[in-house]
Amino acid sequence: MTESEKGPLGRRRGRGARERILSASQQLFRDQGINRTGMDQLCAVAQVSKRTAYQHFASKDELLTEYLRRFDPDVMAGVFDRTDLTPRERLLAAFEIPAATPLCPYIAAAVELHDPQHPASQYARDYKTAIAARLTETAREAGATNPEQLGEQLALLIDGASARTRVLNSESFPTAAAIAAVLIDNAIPASPPRRQPSDDR
Amino acid sequence: MTESEKGPLGRRRGRGARERILSASQQLFRDQGINRTGMDQLCAVAQVSKRTAYQHFASKDELLTEYLRRFDPDVMAGVFDRTDLTPRERLLAAFEIPAATPLCPYIAAAVELHDPQHPASQYARDYKTAIAARLTETAREAGATNPEQLGEQLALLIDGASARTRVLNSESFPTAAAIAAVLIDNAIPASPPRRQPSDDR
DNA sequence: CGTTAAGTAAACAGCTCGGTGTATTTAAGA
DNA sequence: TCTTAAATACACCGAGCTGTTTACTTAACG
Incomplete structure (x- = not known):
């Protein structure tokens, strides 16, 4: 027990x-x-x-904070710890919503509480920073020329899809994934050992 | 008087x-x-x-709805009605925050009310749709191969920057603008007399 | 003037909320 | 069995909310 x-x-x-x-x-x-x-x-x-x-x-505030802490304590480990995927694939996998994903509760909490000093708001910031860090790290593995920039950009896409899904009540993650693909392709200098997609330019 | x-x-x-x-x-x-x-x-x-x-x-609900209606009744006319800019420049100008912009109140209302049936939530949806429509229209003027797609993508960027600004308490519109520039360049078939790079996907 | 509409001030009604106090019940140790 | 801690049921409190009512005041018109 x-x-x-x-x-x-x-x-x-x-x-x-x-x-x-x-x-x-x-x-x-x-x-x-x-x-x-x-x-x-x-x-x-x-x-x-x-x-x-x-x-x-x-x-209730303490309960709320603990609720946020438990929501995704490993910061999307299910995506970033997948060793069967290439770094590039992992970056894209972050946009494949697990179907049961409601809406990022961190955004909701920050908006509802409307107090940046609230512990829950602070945790929301920490989580967002952690996501960006994991994206940046993975972007570096993928060979991006500017991993920090790509990480921040992809994090913004996730939040955009979350917010838009909430307001419009229609899924926006496919759109975000499409953008992500463009950004990743633009940020990674045409992989040397991989097959060249012969991207003329 | x-x-x-x-x-x-x-x-x-x-x-x-x-x-x-x-x-x-x-x-x-x-x-x-x-x-x-x-x-x-x-x-x-x-x-x-x-x-x-x-x-x-x-x-209070009625007041709230009227407040949203008055916030930006012309859907960023200050950006989209600027005849001194090219369509492409107008698309980018949508990401230059007017310094006094707080946070998109439509997202805030939708999250706070948490009721898609509420008149204010419905108006928030209408506004978001209108913004996407203006972006699409401008994208078409700019010669994008798929204006609807580009418009939807840019709208997502705006929402992402708004949400992220709110949660992190730090400006995210420059990041969104950088992404927008990439997307626009990828969506518009390199100037007039060039051949089409045939945008995949 | 008197009429009339619009405004003020303040109490009030009715409700929900977060949180507490109290007395009671349950079940595991000794 | 007795003790003890945890959980329960339930009334209760004070605060804050939306919205209403009452009695009074102000100012423009004819």
Whole structure:
């Protein structure tokens, strides 16, 4: 049994209350937004009494921060850690939405909270920076002449697709992927050992 | 004196109450967000009694919708109606932020309201569609082989820069402009008498 | 003047929210 | 069995919100 399922004295009561709360946050914050989701409703969905919820999380803000922290702690490891893909393919894979992706909750949190000082806003910034860093790193592996620039550009595309998907209610990641392909081709000096696509110019 | 300053009988009392309310909305919705701005505070800033405010706008939702409608009713006319620029230059000018631009309030509204059926959300969609249409139209003037595609791509860049600026609190429009330049160059068949580079995809 | 529309000020209604207090129940150790 | 900690049910608080009502004031007109 996991340590997290035990109380401070080793008891094993009400297992997973914390997980149920976070799971309910996941669902409700995504479907209804942060401000429109009350703690009463959240506790009801989590099947946890309000008292218990506030014993696990000091406040809604703290719960929100933890929710963001758990959302994608490994910063798209499923994409960037794929060794079966070339760096270039990995860069493009970042735009293949996993179908179940709602909308980047970091953007949503930053907009809803509207306070750059809020811990959740700070974490959102950290996450965005981490994504850009991974893109830059991969761009360097792919041989881009200016990896930082390409990384920043691709990160902007991801955010653009997220925002646009949210507002228009229609998928925008294919458009972003098309742009990404152009940018990558322009940023990588026609690979030496690869077959030359004979890009006349 | 303006007609709008008169009452229905030609009186000229308390001139500009409506304008002051909308002006206060402009400021507060931008600085604090929609949900965090109460009608009490808004009326105080507008120097208007609550009673008066609710005589001009039936509800906060209606005020919000009108606020969005007034924000940029001509869809960046200052950019797209500049006859002194070539179409290509106009496309790039869309990424030169006017310094006083806060953050696209349409994205903010859509995220904060979290209800696609809300009139403001619908208007946000309309605005985004209109921007893409103007970009497409200009792309066509510029001679792009696929104007719709280029327009949609540039619109995504604008949204990406807006979202990223909001989350990171640092300007992202230069990055977007750089991408735009690449996309435009790739989409327009090198000047007039050249042969077509046949843009793939 | 008196009429009339528009505005003010302030209390109020009704609701939701985040968060707490209290008494009770449950189950694991000893 | 007794103890003890965790969880529950549920009322409750204070604050803030949208929106309304009431009583009063101001100013333009005929």
